[in-house]
Amino acid sequence: MSYIVEMLHITKDFPGIRANDDITLQIEERSIHALLGENGAGKSTLMSILFGLYQPDGGTIRVRGREVKISDPNVATSLGIGMVHQHFKLVHNFTVTENIVLGMEPRKGPIIDIREAEKRVEEISKLYGLAVDPRARIEDISVGMQQRVEILKMLYRNAEILIFDEPTAVLTPQEIHELMQIMRKLVTEGKTILLITHKLKEIKEVADVCTVLRRGKLIGTVPVSETSEARMAEMMVGRQVSFHVEKSPARPGATLLRIEHLNVKTAKGVLGVRDLSLEVRAGEVLGLCGIEGNGQTELVQAITGLTRPESGRILLRDRDITHLSIKERTDAGIGHIPEDRQKHGLVLDFTLGENFIIHNYYEPPFARYGILNRKKIQENAERLIREFDVRSGQGALTAARSMSGGNQQKAIVAREIDRSPDVFIVAQPTRGLDVGAIEYIHKRIIEERDKGKAILLVSLELDEIMDVSDRIAVIYNGSIVAIVDAASTDENQLGLMMSGAYRPATAAAAQE
Template identity: 50%
Template sequence: MPPVLEVRNITKRFPGVLANDQVSFTLEPGEIHAFLGENGAGKSTLMNILYGLYQPDEGEIIINGEQVALHSPLDAISRGLGMVHQHFMLIPTVTVAENVMLGKEITRGPLLDRATASKRIRDLSEQYGLAIPPDALVEDLPVGVQQRVEIVKALYRGADILILDEPTAVLTPQEAEDLFKVIFSLRDQGKAIIFISHKLKEVRRIADRITVLRRGRVVGSADPQTATEAQLATMMVGREVVLKVEKGQAHPGQVVLSVQYLTVIDDRGTLAVDQLSLEVFAGEVLGIAGVQGNGQSELVEAITGLRSAISGSVRLLGKEVTNTASRVLYEAGMGHIPEDRHRHGMVTSYSIADNMVLSTYYNDPFAKGWVLNSAAINTNAATLVEKFDVRTPSIETPAGKLSGGNQQKVVVAREFSRPLKLLIAAQPTRGIDVGSIEFIHKGIVRQRDEGTGVLLVSAELDEILALADRIAVMFKGKIIAMLPAVQATREGLGLLMAGVTNQQSVTPAPDDLDFAIAASPDAGANAPEPPQAPV
């Protein structure tokens, strides 16, 4: 059988970057072809070229034996390509049916024919086992279902080739399993699938063929049956990766952070954190695992003073600090690496020097009374740039011009530059290069060894497993399990992250340190009366 898609010598340059360099591959019908590579390896660029969003500088694309030029997504769609983007391309405020038919509407006269559209969608979702409600608003659907809407969008347009860009990034392990079933069903009905990921395990699990990209080049292919994870990792990164962070035994001290029956609502007014309790001890890393959107962000915001809790209490070093201003918390010894460095962590238009004093600018020596002291601010920045290996042309460079990893190092450097008792690290290595990840991980462990209590929130299970001394699993606003890291397994945590608590392997074992807060109703029975505020 001829390949449905053949890509020959694709090259794409951006100013200063060679995103794709002579990339070639083929795709057979009924095949799952996985592309493995780090962030920035050129996977997304390649897929955007296939989908007509970028034009290649060199090279050719052959679909069903015919050389084609794809100038727009419309061209790609008409050639039978469909793409499920990492960030969903959905309109949250309109219905599933409207989302699916957008751009290729079914009409009766001048008006939209929603009934026929719904029927088409129901038929499609039955054929491939997708189960989506055509008349629901997309914003009301869980992430996994939204992703299936994306798949139906492609199928509705008659796609034979489906590109899935990091599809499991936002899913629970169980949702990912469901997705894999859908992918297998699509393959069995003759669709060709390109599956992009940087996760070794799932690629080995579902791919028929693996192509590894590094720095815009194809560095090799592998057979998922025979290649080991270590081999794939080496191909992907180009050197032996230290998958484990060197760290010794934790020596937990007294309680630095104590959260009791904390309840927080999110921006839309729904309950995000539900009567949650936890404690962080000096000299340990408590890792909070969980799929994104289970209240982790709101929990962190409530602890750090960025969002007010509606009931419950937060104590820092034994002092009541519920709903206290962030500045007071910082001055009491809290550090915070926020989950979104662009939204919270830095001002991209400010220089590195200014970002390094973003929360301390008013203190001596950075300010003398009302007046800023440029010399002290610059000295501080020069020292931290040196110490944290921030790669920058100068301390005057606007932070926005640095790479993601270096930006994150600026944030980390600033937080670590104060004496800390408690460090809240939310997604501290999201979207940055391996070198910076290693550096930041080491920094966090060093903080722990110096006696700081660390609360680590991460969606990356590997990060949690590498850093945490104790692991709490957060699901729907509650901590549903708390266990020592040594007892944790990927599989067990995966199930817990999906809300499955009645398993043998990770039964929470309460003792003096590793207590469990079960989601049972009597957990809050002998609690101090939480003030009732209507939600």
């Protein structure tokens, strides 16, 4: 058997942690090879080594049978290796083509020949079905399109071995489906794909082979057609995982959150939320489902105080909180797992322990007479790290900035759930997390529900909405078009309502 890439006995150490421990990975040409593992398993590290961003402490790499030393990304590029990172590296006020040619502009004499470049970008885009406009500005296109620009960037440099680091974490279900088709097309045209993910469904759908890592170690490599999602999950987590949320029927009580005729503008100044009314009761999870960009973000921002509505009211237990500050709302009993964890979640310059007490550092037991109690802060951090399995090099003292995205997310979820707010706004709580962590977070949300809290769950993952919610509100074009019972709906019905194509009889009532 000949392999296009072989990584043999790769070891990589970071301060306090062995990120890769004797890992061997052999990739067949023209295959989609998935790299599966929980957050912190060492996937990105291994692929960064292949792309020349890190040097291994031990082991060898062969490309097309020849041993190579990939000392930097330029060497990787010259070997035909390209990588799409978790966070894109595009210049926002440049066009698609300008971004793609950055660093290797085609020249006609001394002037950059941008027309020529646009033509080539267009050709490559057509060949692989990417449908990217070479002249569009990055700031004007969706995240899904930006990702395609990154793909084009690799292809423009004649990459043959394409590394995708968790490409679907930022995509909507529809965009995920399209990306899968693009990947298949790439392989048909002769490319080889390395796909980092922790989503088993995606692996089942698109990959040929799957290699599983756990805590830096190689667990095994299996042909996808001969294995099950349950088996892969078990390899990944090290124990059996239940895919279904265990819960008893909801016993809803008083209405804790009431939204009346709310209108909220988007960042661009148009109405994102239109005359929206909604109630969430104690002891229930209300799932808000919709296609990205239909007002979910604006609604959450208005409830949590990040933006001011144009009109309408938000009531917490009959108290009008529409005009309170973020802090006043937090103190009144609103909790929030933010959608954008980069912007609103952690203070990256603080330690993990400090981030855990960000809402209440000035209160006992963490402070008395203005003096911080380091011991209590440490104990609190250790408890949350244990309960939520937050992986970090140096425990409470780890700098938030150095943690992986998934572990940052777990830290935010841990902090917010632990406060046990009366009304809990949960936006994309498990986006980018692995099955083990998702299972635990869902369990904790249901526990909060059973304590009598009101939970508004906003998610783009239909499975999550259907599994965790008691009632489901469908948002379309800024308004609630239907409210259905979670037990008596399905993916098809929700999908149709989300696209605005179908309104059940109850929708008219919900809109009154």
